[in-house]
Amino acid sequence: METDSTNGTKSGGTPDLGPVAASVARLAEGVTDAGLGKPTPCPEYAVRELLAHVIGLSAAFRDAARKDFGPSTAVDPGTVEWVLRDGWRSDLPRLLHEMVNAWRDPGAWDGDTRAGGIVLPAAVAGRVALNELLVHGWDLARATGQDYAPDEAALRVSYGLLAPAADDGGRGGMFGPVVPVPDDAPLLDRVIGLSGRRPDWRPGN
Numbered sequence: 001m002e003t004d005s006t007n008g009t010k011s012g013g014t015p016d017l018g019p020v021a022a023s024v025a026r027l028a029e030g031v032t033d034a035g036l037g038k039p040t041p042c043p044e045y046a047v048r049e050l051l052a053h054v055i056g057l058s059a060a061f062r063d064a065a066r067k068d069f070g071p072s073t074a075v076d077p078g079t080v081e082w083v084l085r086d087g088w089r090s091d092l093p094r095l096l097h098e099m100v101n102a103w104r105d106p107g108a109w110d111g112d113t114r115a116g117g118i119v120l121p122a123a124v125a126g127r128v129a130l131n132e133l134l135v136h137g138w139d140l141a142r143a144t145g146q147d148y149a150p151d152e153a154a155l156r157v158s159y160g161l162l163a164p165a166a167d168d169g170g171r172g173g174m175f176g177p178v179v180p181v182p183d184d185a186p187l188l189d190r191v192i193g194l195s196g197r198r199p200d201w202r203p204g205n
Contacts, residue, residue, distance in 0.1 A: 014109050017130050020154045021096040024054065024137045028092050030146050036084070040143040041201045045082070047143050051092065052082035054136050058095035061129035064115040064122070065102035073114045103129065131158040135195045138188070142201055155187045162194035
């Protein structure tokens with residue numbers, strides 16, 4: 001299905017999580033065992049915890065798309081101690097693939113669903129899932145020194161999700177305070193700033 005780069009959606013009107021999920025899978029392949037302890041832009045996560053979190057959110061948002069409500073969709077991710085299990089190198093790409101396919105079902109975007117213990121419109125949950133992958137892909141790339149260039153369609157979805165809440169002092173613990181970024185900065189930098197991260201973050205700074 002074709003993607004409309006002006007608004008980040010497929011021709012049917014819903015975002016496609018496939019390209020950004022593929023980018024995250026590629027980045028994960030580039031993580032060495034020795035790199036699992038490296039710091040990330042998420043102060044509470046080293047690379048191993050970040051990868052465990054991405055595995056968990058992939059399962060949760062897969063089930064949210066399927067309206068398969070159970071433990072994966074009931075838990076606040078901020079309360080979880082993320083532990084990277086043996087087999088993660090095969091689990092992560094499998095779960096990413098399953099999540100992408102779940103959100104490619106047009107019915108996934110209808111009605112309400114649940115994620116992180118919160119009931120919300122499915123159309124919002126799908127965009128949150130894409131944004132989680134995009135931002136954590138950036139975290140992983142910066143932590144491991146890999147290139148990262150998410151597609152513009154995904155960036156526009158993330159920007160459209162994050163920008164309206166930029167001035168909301170009660171936006172909660174999902175994101176840190178907005179980091180000011182020039183209006184003419186690359187779209188990726190503006191998205192990362194809206195997520196509460198410094199676009200110039202590097203390990204050790």
